[in-house]
Amino acid sequence: MDTNNEISDSILKKAEKATQNLLPKKSKEVYSSEYEKFINWMTENCVEHISETVLLGYFSDLSENFSPSSLWSKYSMVKKTLMVNKNINIANYHKLIEYLKQGSKGYQPKKSKTLSRENVLKFIHEAPNETFLMKKVALIFGIFGGCRRQELVNMLITHVEDRESVFVVSVPETKTDKKRIFTIIEEDEMNSLKLIRDYMSLRPRGCSEKKTFFDLL
Known part of the structure; x- marks a missing residue:
């Protein structure tokens, strides 16, 4: 398996640029902002390492102020940015996903008002x-x-x-x-x-x- 020491600087730079392009171009700032909120939450709670337990705690705190649909949106952005910035795939955090699913049960989103x-x-x-x-x-x-x-x-x-x-x-x-x-x-x-x-x-x-x-x- 290749290590960073065996890969040239030019290839590493190209790989880094390609990785950053994985975030949606038009929503990149929104994704980055959501990532920073999670990192700041970790700092405030003296958390050094990312784990499923940590993510469960984070989304438990968010659930006090955000609807289930908003939590899923935030989950999607955190998942993408953690993959890009930390190479961590939280799609395998089954307890976290089940927690979000349970929160969505029985939830009735507000319908947008429309003009007749x-x-x-x-x-x-x-x-x-x-x-x-x-x-x-x-x-x-x-x-x-x-x-x-x-x-x-x-x-x-x-x-x-x-x-x-x-x-x-x-x-x-x-x-x-x-x-x-x-x-x-x-x-x-x-x-x-x-x-x-x-x-x-x-x-x-x-x-x-x-x-x-x-x-x-």
Whole structure:
């Protein structure tokens, strides 16, 4: 079996870089933050070595403040970061997994509140544009393009093209790392094109095209 002493520095550096790329690119900071929380917990509790008992204690403490679904999310991030940083595979910690499963039994997650079609139309028609115009446009983009919150935040002025009878919107930053395009057409119920143009007309002259679309004002 090879040891580090028998492997060249260049190969070790390449291996280290490849290992760091095992963490999801877009969520790397979140994963690293969760890892640091675990390491800090170990320090606060004078723990030097990682074991299944230690992980059980850690997740027992977390269970006092987090739901079962959140615990599973944290488990996934800790598992990945321990593999990357410590070469420890906690997927074999069967007692820990059983503990998380037991905590999930009978748990009913809260359902996200959703807007009905009537709610959407009432907001579009009755909410004053002076206060809610940007939110109306964001809602329209969400309906026509199924956009996630982060996609709207990252959207630039150059990603929105007015072609008179339709708006063509590019979404370069997606969860799947694939560029996609959607269109917003003219329709009577929401009067979408007019609302978007009203919003865009508020853009200051000389506004940089690199400015985010939902930060025009």
